[in-house]
Amino acid sequence: MQKFDAIRPFYDTEVNEAIRASLNHPMMKAIMDFTFPDVDDEVWKEQLRRTHSIRDFQCNFIYQAVQKVLEKSSEGLTTSGFEKLHKNTSYLFISNHRDIILDTSLLNTCLFEHGLVMTASAIGDNLVKRDFMNTLAKLNRNFLVQRGLSPRELLQSSKLMAEYIGQLLLRENRSVWIAQREGRTKDGNDATHSGVLKMLGMGSDEKNLMDYFKKLKIVPVSISYEYDPTDALKMPQLMAEAKAETYVKEKNEDFITLLSGIIGQKKRIHIHVGDVLDTELDVIAQENDNTNKQVQALAQAIDDSILQSYKLWPTNYIAYDLLNKTDKYKGHYTEDEKSLFERRLEMKIDVTNDFMVESFLNMYANPVVNKSKYENAI
Structure with a gap:
């Protein structure tokens, strides 16, 4: 379907050639070093050379990269x-x-x-x-x-x-x-x-x-x-x-x-x-x-x-309570969690700027406001 060529992803028949053309790109190396830190370059390069479909690329490389992202930057x-x-x-x-x-x-x-x-x-x-x-x-x-x-x-x-x-x-x-x-x-x-x-x-x-x-x-x-x-x-x-x-x-x-x-x-x-x-x-x-x-x-x-x-997470309830100067949702978080969130706020933005503080808190508090409009949702 040539009409979609300007926007479509690769067909499987185009995958191997595209991979081979990108094999030595520094960003490809950065992704693979992040995903497979203990694997020699030639090992992942050979695996990529043998990749001929989007599904293979997603399952063998992207899925593994996402697992690494979750491991390093989340709690699950x-x-x-x-x-x-x-x-x-x-x-x-x-x-x-x-x-x-x-x-x-x-x-x-x-x-x-x-x-x-x-x-x-x-x-x-x-x-x-x-x-x-x-x-x-x-x-x-x-x-x-x-x-x-x-x-x-x-x-x-x-x-x-x-x-x-x-x-x-x-x-x-x-x-x-x-x-x-x-x-x-x-x-x-x-x-x-x-x-x-x-x-x-x-x-x-x-x-x-x-x-x-x-x-x-x-x-x-x-x-x-x-x-x-x-x-x-x-x-x-x-x-x-x-x-x-x-x-x-x-x-x-x-x-x-x-x-x-x-x-x-x-x-x-x-x-x-x-x-x-x-x-x-x-x-x-x-x-x-x-x-x-x-x-x-x-x-x-x-x-x-x-x-x-x-x-909704503790961060959402904390932000709501801080923004509205209330303890309405204090049962949904601990004092430690609140302290951690307040520290993040101080590290991330200029806390002397009221607009920035309010905007930052709203970002986390609005999901509580929106969900509370539905009966028994919270």
């Missing part, structure tokens, strides 16, 4: 909900978005361990401007979301991506991961942007949009990190937005954020996959004859699943 990954998914079945996973690379890498790790279909995953083309990063993304079954387009180009790009996602899910039996919004959540308020759903809907040939979404088998995903390794890095953008200023990224900012997310301390991590949205879509179709209202109702259904299933 827990999961829930995966047992409800069916093997050999493709799903459209729509998740909250906290980390550029790890959200999807960790989901794929869980899918692999549960014997489920792994995903093709959306990634912004701003993150793969370097040739090696582009190659690595395509080896890891990422497809490109084109950024910075004119309105006309954006329309064309969105239609192409919608068609490609439909092709993957409905014809190739390949699961897909996409974030609920463009860019990571900066303030802890996880909300599905209707623009993402409208883009997905562009691939529909159904009379009723909800019938098409039923075919895609949407599964909302809640990803929760006890510590956000990029929390302090989000501050400059939040400050600019508060002053109604246009935020301009530094030259290597995306790359630094990407790296910090991978190697920064996360403590505990939890991933919950919700139920496939099905009967909810029938109700939405019955109650709304207007497409825009249907899309808004679907966004709300995804949000309801993500927020209710979001795993």
